[in-house]
Amino acid sequence: MTLAIVLAYLLLVLGVGILSSRLLRRTGExxxxxxxxxxxxILLMSLxxxxxxxxxxxxxxxxxxxxxxxxxxxxxxxxxxxxPAVTLLLAPRVWRLGKANGFLTxxxxxxxxxxxxxxxxxxxxxxxxxxxxxxxIGVLGGGITxxxxxxxxxxxxxxxxxxxxxxxxxxAAGGVRGAAWANTFQTLVFMALGAxxxxxxxxxxxxxxxxxxxxxxxxxxxGPAIPATKLLSYTLLPLSVATxxxxxxxxxTARGTRTFELTVIAYPLCLLPVWIPSxxxxxxxxxxxxxxxxxxxxxxxxxMIARFAPGVLAGLLAAxxxxxxxxxxxxxxxxLSTLFTRWLGRRRTISPRAAARGEDGREVLxxxxxxxxxxxxxxxxxxxVERSIFRLGVWSFTGFAALAPLVFAAVYWKRSTRAGAWAxxxxxxxxxxxxxxxxxxxxxxxxxxxxVLPVVVITAASTLALVGVSLLTRPPxxxxxxxxxxxxxxxxxxxxxx
Amino acid sequence: xxxxxxxxxxxxxxxxxxxxxWSEPHRLPWAWSLPAGFVYHVVFCVAAALLFWLIVCTSSFxxxxxxxxxxxxxxxxxxxxxxxxx
Numbered sequence: 001m002t003l004a005i006v007l008a009y010l011l012l013v014l015g016v017g018i019l020s021s022r023l024l025r026r027t028g029e030x031x032x033x034x035x036x037x038x039x040x041x042i043l044l045m046s047l048x049x050x051x052x053x054x055x056x057x058x059x060x061x062x063x064x065x066x067x068x069x070x071x072x073x074x075x076x077x078x079x080x081x082x083x084p085a086v087t088l089l090l091a092p093r094v095w096r097l098g099k100a101n102g103f104l105t106x107x108x109x110x111x112x113x114x115x116x117x118x119x120x121x122x123x124x125x126x127x128x129x130x131x132x133x134x135x136x137i138g139v140l141g142g143g144i145t146x147x148x149x150x151x152x153x154x155x156x157x158x159x160x161x162x163x164x165x166x167x168x169x170x171x172a173a174g175g176v177r178g179a180a181w182a183n184t185f186q187t188l189v190f191m192a193l194g195a196x197x198x199x200x201x202x203x204x205x206x207x208x209x210x211x212x213x214x215x216x217x218x219x220x221x222x223g224p225a226i227p228a229t230k231l232l233s234y235t236l237l238p239l240s241v242a243t244x245x246x247x248x249x250x251x252x253t254a255r256g257t258r259t260f261e262l263t264v265i266a267y268p269l270c271l272l273p274v275w276i277p278s279x280x281x282x283x284x285x286x287x288x289x290x291x292x293x294x295x296x297x298x299x300x301x302x303x304m305i306a307r308f309a310p311g312v313l314a315g316l317l318a319a320x321x322x323x324x325x326x327x328x329x330x331x332x333x334x335x336l337s338t339l340f341t342r343w344l345g346r347r348r349t350i351s352p353r354a355a356a357r358g359e360d361g362r363e364v365l366x367x368x369x370x371x372x373x374x375x376x377x378x379x380x381x382x383x384x385v386e387r388s389i390f391r392l393g394v395w396s397f398t399g400f401a402a403l404a405p406l407v408f409a410a411v412y413w414k415r416s417t418r419a420g421a422w423a424x425x426x427x428x429x430x431x432x433x434x435x436x437x438x439x440x441x442x443x444x445x446x447x448x449x450x451x452v453l454p455v456v457v458i459t460a461a462s463t464l465a466l467v468g469v470s471l472l473t474r475p476p477x478x479x480x481x482x483x484x485x486x487x488x489x490x491x492x493x494x495x496x497x498x
Numbered sequence: 499x500x501x502x503x504x505x506x507x508x509x510x511x512x513x514x515x516x517x518x519x520w521s522e523p524h525r526l527p528w529a530w531s532l533p534a535g536f537v538y539h540v541v542f543c544v545a546a547a548l549l550f551w552l553i554v555c556t557s558s559f560x561x562x563x564x565x566x567x568x569x570x571x572x573x574x575x576x577x578x579x580x581x582x583x584x
């Protein structure tokens with residue numbers, strides 16, 4: 001019965017995604033940016049659903065299983081402040097630039113800003129590199145959920161394959177419009193079912209107070225596991241929203257700049273029905289399902305559902321977890337596809353007949369083929385890695401957060417130069433790969449044991465590289481600045497500095 | 499107003515680091531017996547939403563409003579309207 005409900009849910013999501021494809025106008029802009037027609041509520045739901053991944057449910061509960069309630073402050077409350085602030089500062093500017101210049105990706109924006117196709121190509125490579133661990137989270141999370149909830153009837157490899165296939169089908173059919181509608185549906189599902197899961201499990205445990213009484217008191221405070229420096233380090237991770245390609249793509253779908261208002265205000269509140277159940281169920285799981293070691297704790301939420309919820313409800317609750325997993329996976333895959341297709345697409349021409357009809361059929365087809373390719377590669381990787389979902393997520397966020405100075409400089413700092421941008425990008429790539437290679441398997445590592453995490457080191461280094469090299473090199477041309485700062489143009493002192 | 503708004507964001511950032519609750523497993527009977535540090539960060543999220551509501555809805559400053567009416571912005575119209583950059 002549980003399996004039947006989960007499969008029915010997957011079919012339902014497929015239906016929503018494919019139904020929205022009937023609205024697709026078969027142009028590249030509609031496939032990738034929904035022709036800038038998405039309103040405030042759908043934008044909030046699709047942005048929030050895209051941002052909440054298996055990391056937020058499976059990863060956070062798994063980490064809370066080991067570290068306690070402090071995990072909420074590490075990611076949830078830090079995001080409640082940083083994500084709306086970044087959205088407020090960047091999204092309207094990016095939207096205007098995207099609409100005025102036809103940008104759909106950061107790669108296009110950076111190429112134009114610093115007049116360097118090579119820089120765009122390098123950014124494309126770095127973004128792809130950083131998205132791989134993030135994609136893995138979704139594919140792994142889908143497999144874990146289906147394997148746990150069916151008690152192994154559906155093995156993890158088959159669960160991952162099934163989730164990848166459903167995402168592939170509705171993203172390929174509906175593009176970003178399909179993803180936005182499916183995300184809205186799935187975000188509502190996982191927000192509602194998250195609260196229901198919590199209520200059902202806590203009731204089975206004899207009430208919240210009684211359940212908390214059985215938990216190790218050390219897990220009810222930050223304690224030594226989360227030193228102040230670690231908490232401060234984690235506040236940098238949500239800066240990653242400045243550079244996530246999948247969020248950038250969703251920003252451009254907005255109808256106007258004021259469409260972002262609801263997202264900025266409601267985002268901190270939307271975090272609560274997702275992160276409160278996730279963290280608390282992880283903490284309660286440490287007493288109810290003891291003995292999970294390391295990455296195995298990523299499955300504690302599903303283990304709790306399977307143990308304490310009856311068959312039909314377990315299927316529904318598992319569907320809620322799958323909703324969170326797929327609502328991110330689709331946008332991540334689509335954004336990578338957009339990065340690739342737009343980069344390649346600028347090097348080919350549309351047939352006169354298609355151009356006359358306003359159709360970019362080949363661009364859409366190329367996007368669909370790349371979606372299939374990316375998911376296939378990610379699926380194979382998911383069979384080979386054994387890592388904690390939370391830690392994979394943190395590594396991915398670290399790289400994206402360290403790139404945030406590049407995006408801020410592109411839209412705010414006229415004096416930033418091509419060489420400075422190269423220095424920033426090169427610093428991030430080199431340090432991220434260096435850290436990942438040397439300490440990727442050491443979950444407790446921090447700088448000299450101080451609690452300072454790699455994200456602090458890499459972000460500080462990338463900022464210094466950007467600022468230092470920019471100030472030492474020739475400013476960008478007036479023409480390039482004019483596209484980004486049309487009213488002011490290059491300030492006189494820039495010319496003097498040259 | 500703009501400076502005040504971002505000062506509010508800065509203040510909340512400082513308040514995020516609740517060192518005074520660091521080793522406090524004390525539970526609050528009025529909040530379903532949840533740990534004090536956990537409740538603090540839940541309230542923090544609500545405070546953040548209120549701050550951004552103030553910035554977006556009640557202050558004269560908001561980057562979102564630098565363009566025109568809700569939902570029907572045309573960038574080609576609005577870009578020249580804003581002196582100093584997009």
